[in-house]
Structure formats: structure tokens, C-alpha cells
Amino acid sequence: MPLSTQAETGEEQNVLVATLDNVRNLSNILKAIHFRDHATCFATTNGLKVTVENAKCLQANAFIQAGIFQEFVVQEESVMFRINLSVLLDCLTIFGTSSFPGTQAALRMCYRGYGYPLTLFLEEASVVTVCKINTQEPEEILDFDFCSTNVVNKIILQSEGLRDAFSELDMTSEVLQITMSPDKPYFRLSTFGNAGSAHLDYPKDSDLIEAFHCNQTQTNRYKIALLKPSIKALALSCKVSIRTDNRGFLSLQYMIRNEDGQICFVEYYCCPDEDITEGEL
Structure with missing residues (x-):
């Protein structure tokens, strides 16, 4: 109106x-x-x-x-x-x-x-x-320098798949470990909480995965406390793009359809908590 x-x-x-x-x-x-x-x-x-x-x-x-x-x-x-x-x-x-x-x-x-x-x-x-x-003087915005040319791995999946994962993972864990690889396990989410280690694997031909572009194996950990705010966007979204660059920085881009059917995007950038060496996997 x-x-x-x-x-x-x-x-x-x-x-x-x-x-x-x-x-x-x-x-x-x-x-x-x-x-x-x-x-x-x-x-x-x-x-x-x-x-x-x-x-x-x-x-x-x-x-x-x-x-x-x-x-x-x-x-x-x-x-x-x-x-x-x-x-x-x-x-x-x-x-x-x-x-x-x-x-x-x-x-x-x-x-x-x-x-x-x-x-x-x-x-x-x-x-x-x-x-x-009242408005205020804008502060300088962080530049995560996350550019598409440095993206190593990218997966697009239906949001329901990630919503189910977040409901199953042990949120007593301090970190969420994400593995993206051209080979098995392809896409793995891991937590290390009070009940021990838990892993969720997604095959690259899963019905939930719409696009799978992984060039090399990457395993990075991210503080769950930092990722929790993005669950609000996940709940509203229909698709999510998960990307990592050559530094292990994480981009979660959520596609959200509003009440009139129009598309908006919400993107979260998160820096890795620590690097994982081959011997720790």
C-alpha cells in the first residue's frame, strides 16, 4: 500500500x-x-x-x-x-x-x-x-580481503541440510571443524564436545548439495561462539554458499527470499581459529 x-x-x-x-x-x-x-x-x-x-x-x-x-x-x-x-x-x-x-x-x-x-x-x-x-560517525569497517580469486573451495547446499547439522552437532564444543575436499570425506563438519568427537559427512552427490567445487583438501576450525549468530540467517534462508579462501577464512552467504518472493543476501565472514596439521586429523 x-x-x-x-x-x-x-x-x-x-x-x-x-x-x-x-x-x-x-x-x-x-x-x-x-x-x-x-x-x-x-x-x-x-x-x-x-x-x-x-x-x-x-x-x-x-x-x-x-x-x-x-x-x-x-x-x-x-x-x-x-x-x-x-x-x-x-x-x-x-x-x-x-x-x-x-x-x-x-x-x-x-x-x-x-x-x-x-x-x-x-x-x-x-x-x-x-x-x-540519532546517527553516529561511521567507524572503519574491517576488510577481510576475501576475494573470489583466492577462493579454494566452494559448496552450495540447501539450507535445510545445514539446519539439520547444527541441530545434531554438539554445541558444547568450542570449535566447529570444517573439512572440504575433492576426495572423501568431501564435506565434513566436526565438533569436540563433552560427549566426545562427532562428525557429519556429506557426499558430493548428496541431494542437499547443489554445487561442489573443491580444489584441495582444507581443514579449519572456527569458534562456535562466532558462528552462532549466523544461525539466525540460516533459519531464514533457502540456500547457503560455503566458501574458504587460501588463508582458511570462511564465507557463509545465505540466500533469503522475502515475503514478496524477492531475493536478498546475508553474508558472514569468520576468521579461522587455528590451522590443523595433517597429523591432527
Whole structure:
């Protein structure tokens, strides 16, 4: 539904204007990266990128393409600001997370630039709420230098396969060990918890695996505490791409279909906990 709120006075001064007929198409994606209070927002004509980081070891990015919005206007080459993500989500869900049948909350989001708040107009059933959230100086974003030319192994699988794995693995383990190989075991997830070692193997011709591109055997360990936030994205996704580069850095890219059937992506980068030598396998 079109937001009935008239354009804000001085609207031409806004450097960012975005409207959505269904605010949940934004809030659900942001929930998938909400594991810290603050996020950095980066807008270009291509869309909105929201980044959350933790301990210089983990980075999550939500990509909401411009085409997801009914209107998406960026007046500068790029617009960047830091915001309290917890507060933003509270505002976006101010009408609740589930609407009555046939109703949904619409959003108009405006930002006038450095030093100004992010202004949200939310409307549901002719009730309009205006929220203004203070923005902050953006901090420098970590560059994990994860580029496709350095990717050694890549597997794309249906998310249900990974969801089942996470429910079966021993989460008392401090680390999740991931083995990707052109030979057996192909794709193995291992934990080392209170109940001992546990392994889950996926053959490369498994019905759950849609693409298998492994060039060499790699075994790396990642802190489960760092990976747990990505389970939120996994729960929303239909497919996940798992990639490792030549340093053992991990990329988990989740393909998420919103309520209108449009595709968004959430990506998590995680640095390895330790290298595993041949003798430890």
C-alpha cells in the first residue's frame, strides 16, 4: 500500500529516501545480522548494505537491493552512517511482528546527511508513527580481503541440510571443524564436545548439495561462539554458499527470499581459529 504520509518539508534535501510497502521485508533481513547493538549503513544507487562486526574476527553484511524498495533514491555517490541496530529494529517492528490478515506496515525512510537523524514514517491501518533515530560517525569497517580469486573451495547446499547439522552437532564444543575436499570425506563438519568427537559427512552427490567445487583438501576450525549468530540467517534462508579462501577464512552467504518472493543476501565472514596439521586429523 502507498504510504499516505505526505513528503517531509525539505524533502529535496534528503540524501537518502527509501519506501517499502511491507516493512518486514527490511526488518526480517536486519534481524539476521542483529548480534551487536550497532551497525554501519552504506547506501548507493545499488541498494543498502548494513554491516555488523564482533571482535575483529566476525563480520556480517546484509544486502538489500534497490529493487526490493518501491522507491530508493540516493543523492550522493554513497551515504554512510552508524546507527543503533537494536533501536532501529524496535522502531521497524513498532506495530508488532505479525499483522492482521490483509494489513501490513509501510515504511518511508529519510536521511538528510551527516549529523542528522534517520527518520522513519511507519503506517498501518491509517495510523502513522514517526521515529527519529540519532546517527553516529561511521567507524572503519574491517576488510577481510576475501576475494573470489583466492577462493579454494566452494559448496552450495540447501539450507535445510545445514539446519539439520547444527541441530545434531554438539554445541558444547568450542570449535566447529570444517573439512572440504575433492576426495572423501568431501564435506565434513566436526565438533569436540563433552560427549566426545562427532562428525557429519556429506557426499558430493548428496541431494542437499547443489554445487561442489573443491580444489584441495582444507581443514579449519572456527569458534562456535562466532558462528552462532549466523544461525539466525540460516533459519531464514533457502540456500547457503560455503566458501574458504587460501588463508582458511570462511564465507557463509545465505540466500533469503522475502515475503514478496524477492531475493536478498546475508553474508558472514569468520576468521579461522587455528590451522590443523595433517597429523591432527
